[in-house]
Structure formats: C-alpha cells, structure tokens
Amino acid sequence: MKFVDVVLPFAGRAFYTYGVPEDMEIAPGQIVHVPFRRKEEIGLVVKQNKKLDCDIKKIKNIIAKTEYQFSQNFLEYLGRVSRFTMSDFGAVIRAALPPKEVLIAKTEKALYMPADFQGRLTPQRQKIQNAFLGKTESLTMAQILKRTGLSRAVIQSFIAAGGLDEVESIDGDLEEKPPFEFSDFAYLTDAQKTAAEIIKQNIQTKPVVLNGVTGSGKTEVYFKLAKEAIESGKQVLILLPEISLTVQFLNRFEMRFGRQPSIWHSHVTAATKRKIWKQIDSGQEQIVIGTRSALFLPFKNLGLVVVDEEHDGSYKQEDQFLYHARDMAVMRCAMENAGIILASATPSFETLANIEEDRYAEVRLTERVKKAVMPAIELVDLKENKPEKINDKKGWISPVLIDSLIQTFENKRQALLFLNRRGYAPLMICGRCGHRVKCPNCDVYMVYHQGQKEWLKCHHCDYQRTPPKKCEQCEDEDSFTLCGPGIERLAEEAMTRFPNQRVLVLSSENTQTSKQLEDALHKIENSEVDLIIGTQILAKGHHFPGLAVVGIVDADMSLMGADFRAGEKTLQLLEQTAGRAGRVGEKGTVFVQTHAPDHPVMQALQRGDKEGFVQQELSARKLLKMPPYGMLIALILSGKDERTLRAFCEDMARRAPQDNDIKIFGPADATIRFLRGKYRKRFLIQAPRSMAGHQFVRTWLSHIKTPSTIQIKIDVNPYTFM
Ligand code: ADP
C-alpha cells in the first residue's frame, strides 16, 4: 500500500495522509477527491509519505483522481509562496485549485460509456455496468447515480479505475478559441520600438521595468511583446489593478490581437471561470488579462507576464491570504523561466531599489506619444486661497480653481475634480457636546451619505443605519453638523456654482457593475459631460481626450497617518491623477489644493523634480533600514475580549527571541483599535532584507500556544498599518 500527503484548501497548515488504492497511479501535484469528516473534499497531493507516523487503520483511501495535475514547478511555487507570505499552505492552494464549478460541472456534463474493464468487478461495479445494459446511448453522472442508487464516490472511483470512458461532453468548454489576427505594430514610434528591443535583450535574464510617463505608449509596447510570445506558442498573462479592466482597454486589445482575451477577476461568473481555468490548464488559451488572482491560474507554458501599474496598492491582497501579486509574479516567472515586465509611470520604491541594485533592468519612455505634453502643476495653498461659502454653505473649491474651471467650460473643454472620499461627509458631530457618531462594530466614524434618503455607513464593515435625530450623548435635538467633504458634497457645491454645466459623479458606489462604469466613461469620451467628480476609481488607466484641467481637492489626505510610504503613495496618486489631463493636444493644468505646500512631496511635484524627491526618500529609508532596504513583518492579533488579548500580547512580548539584527515594535493598539466586533493589537518586526525575519517569527510563534479566541494574522511586507 502506498500513502500520500494531501493539503486541503480549508485546513490550514496540516497535511493529511491518505492511502492510494491499488489500481491508482498518483504523483505529487495530482488533484484528488478525498473523504474528510464524512464529506468529500478536493485536495492537492504534495508528496509521497514513506515513513508513516500515524495509525494505519485510521487512514482512509483517496476516492478518485480528478483529471487535473499541477506541474512539479507550480507545486513548488505554491510552497514557496506559502513560505514567503507565511500563510497556511491550505490558504495558498485555495487560490490555485480549480474552482468547484470546474469539478462538479465536469462530472455533471460529461457523458460516459462502459469501457473494456479487466479489473475486479465488485457487486457495486457490476451494478454500474448494468445501468448501461441494453442501452446504446451514453449516460451523465446524474443518470448513473439515479439508476444505480450508488454514491458518487463509488462511481468516480470506477471511472478513475478505467471502468467507464468519457465519450463526450455536453458543454462547449473545449471549443477552439478563435484565431488571433495580430496588428503588425508598424505604427510604433522609434522610441517604442527601441524600448521593445531593449526589453527583449534583457528579459531572458531579469525582470524588466518599463518606466514611462502616462501616455507614453507603454501599453502598445507590451502588447507587441505579448504578441510575439503568443506567436512562439507561449501563454501570456497581463495583470492589471482592479479598476483598470475596462471595455475601453479590452477594445484596444481586440484591435491589436483580432479577438478578445480571456478575462479573469473575482467577479467573473462561475461558468466563465470554469471555462478559462480549463482552457489555461489545457493550453488552449494563450492569453489572460486579469487582476491579481489570475496569477494562480495553472499555466502550462508561461512565456510572459506583464504587471501594469506595478506600483498600484491593489496588487496587495489584504484578505484571505496576504500577498503582493507583483512580487509573487516575479517569483513565478523566475521559476518557470518566463519573462516579466513591470510597467509604471511611477515605479514603486521596491522596484526602484531593484533597478539600482541591478536585479531588474529598466527601460524608459520619457515623452508622450501624439505630441501631448505633460500638464503644468499648480500648488494651491489653502491658507491663502480659502474656498468661499456659497449660499451660506461651506465650500471646498478654491477661488483660483473656480476661475480656471470657468475658463475651461468657456473653452468647451472638460475638467475633473478628484477627492478620494466616498459619501457626503466623513463625519457627523454634535455641535453642542462634540459627540461623534461611531460604528458599533468598529472604532471608526460613520460616513454620512445622501441619496434618495440620508443614511450613515461604516466603510469598514458596511454597517448601516439612519442618522440619529438627536445626539445620543447630550440628547440635544438637531445639534448635529456634518464635517468635511465627500464627493457627494463636492458635487453639490459644483452644481451650485456651475448650474449650467453637466456634472458626472463617479465612485465605486455608483459603478458597481462594469456596465455602469462603461456608460460613464463613454459619456466622458463623447463630451456629454463638462465636469467629472470622482474618487480613486478615476485616477488611473483611463484616457480622457477632452480633459484640460484637473483639481485635486484634498491632496493632504494620503499624507496623514502613520504610514512610512505616505510620501511615495501621495506622489504616485497625484502623478496618476495628473496624468489624466491634456493627454491630447494642448497642455493641461493640474491644481493641487493643500494645507502643506512646503511638504517635500508638494515641492517636488511643483518643481517637476520627482527624481530628487525619490532619491531623498530612498536615502532616508536606507538609513532607517526600512523597505525596500529592510523587511517588515506585521503581526495583527485580534480577539473579542480586550483584557485577554492584552494579557496574551504582553506574554508574547516577553517570550520574543533575541536577535541583534531584528527589532520588535509593540504590542500597540492598532490604528483601528476595534474592527468588526474585535479588539486589535499589532507587533511590527523590522528585519534585514532576507528570510531572517521569517525565521525569527516562526521561532517566536512556535513557542506560543494561541488560544482559540485569539487570531494572529501575519502580514509580510505590510502596505496598510491600520
Ligand atoms: P501608457 O500605457 O504609457 O499610458 P498608452 O499605450 O495607453 O500609454 O498610449 C497612450 C495613447 O497613445 C493611447 O491612446 C494609444 O492608443 C496612443 N498610442 C500609443 N502608441 C501610439 C503610436 N505609436 N501611434 C499612435 N498612437 C499611439
């Protein structure tokens, strides 16, 4: 009897040992059906188990093989991802295993006929064969189940043993993809052609950074290289941040490739997921465009990965298992000998350090195609340029910006106001006693929204309620005032100031479906709106030809908080937003409203001296041994009872190992001390840039027994510090 160790997607770190039935061949990487706690589950075979250290009698057998097997390489990769991110192997493989639909629908839709079976016929197997007696047509799994009254597991094991042949499938999964019809890319500018050449010369040996200003034609460059990879028979993956996957982008793809790519993100339908997963697994599809989770598709012959907007924060997955898709993409390509391109107008500091240290190559595109020039940047000091009241209501748009908007509308051009805050007002406060309305589940203020009716919403746990009529603390009636602007309030101000202009408000809330976003983008392109007011959703990727002026209403927002990347993130966000302006024709202007015009980021923006700022920041980080020159690992502990949590954290701190190169900060209350009904504390571990920090944390946690009432989340390379 042979035994194998299997990981289950929900079972954390543990490996489970199963027996391999006599007539089954199993290699590591095989995806199998196994019995687990009276249910049938899907698992991944990770290795043979030669020195059995558990009770043989308790070991159950594998029920059946699926038709899917991960390559040795991919299996090894998943293991590395788990070690690097310090996540449970189970959580990592959950991202990679075929979606349930692939397996279930497969057996439901396949048609079977009895095979010429020479093995031992148990009474049950006899029964299965009998179900076909006198019938010449093939049967589905559902029909066999019904006719035999046997369990699915028994039938599947008979299929796996070769008792039934799958004769055909009643769905169209295995339809051929339409052929590509490539553009010849002859229209590329000399700069673009040279960039493509340099990338090709370097990509065999290291990742290449395509560093080019917004609108410099980066997309066309990597499209050309994707085409070449496809032509040489390889598979290509293009990763985009969550919100750049628009029809606009896909249409452009279709123009260059002659057909649509497969699209993968968390909201595609089960049927589509099933189809794409199988087509990637079988090598029928050569190109996928997707968000970070596409990285875990079972490519068989990966030739090129593009990470577009590589600096984007949405590549860091913050729930389930925590990973940075850019870094994990680099790892995957290294293991599969695939090329990788990281494209951005504002590369992350991690990437800049990798260029500086020669681990990555860099190619630059310094000019916009179509002669469009970069916009001018005007800092607006809000202390000198105070927004004025209008109709007795507080305003947020400064007089200089208003003048420029009026001018823009007169010239029949478009303007955009950017404010990264959803809702009407971020805070409701009692004018008499100062009480602020908080979420009952989280230690955060509730955001005031207006729509058909007014309501309060927690942007962390989604708890909603109607606004209180009187203060819950001092019981004063009608004493509440609204503090600060959200985009709804900004839109109200704009509509009052510019009653004759057509205003469009865009946020993740009114663009829930891609259709809604599409319609909005369409209106903008067709000049059916004059003023666009939006959140982050507008900051990247999109191309608005008529846009002449961009106003960044509150540039200080991302500068606040205890995040050491605040400067870097602000610079990226402002650059990206600014990049929307004047993409075609005349020079655009970007107004940056700030209370901190002397801040180094603001100064750098105004001088157009991004590089200077970046160099300064990088040296500071080097000095402090912060990322990218050091490694951070955060431990986030949470529990319902604050006292137990505190005591546990203090005990943990006492048991921390000693290491001269590694510093521990904390335990400290998390910025959001209470979230979704749980108290939270954090440790931050600062270590050299190697795996030393990982080892340190592993040793530390191995000495500690965590009670079931407390959860520990490990965040390697944290990007949020809440
Ligand atoms: P980036 O990805 O650097 O922001 P894009 O590739 O999106 O730049 O190009 C910006 C705009 O210029 C797009 O509308 C694109 O279609 C157009 N474009 C890019 N390269 C060329 C070219 N060689 N000739 C004409 N138009 C181009």
Ligand code: ZN
């Ligand atoms: Zn909440």
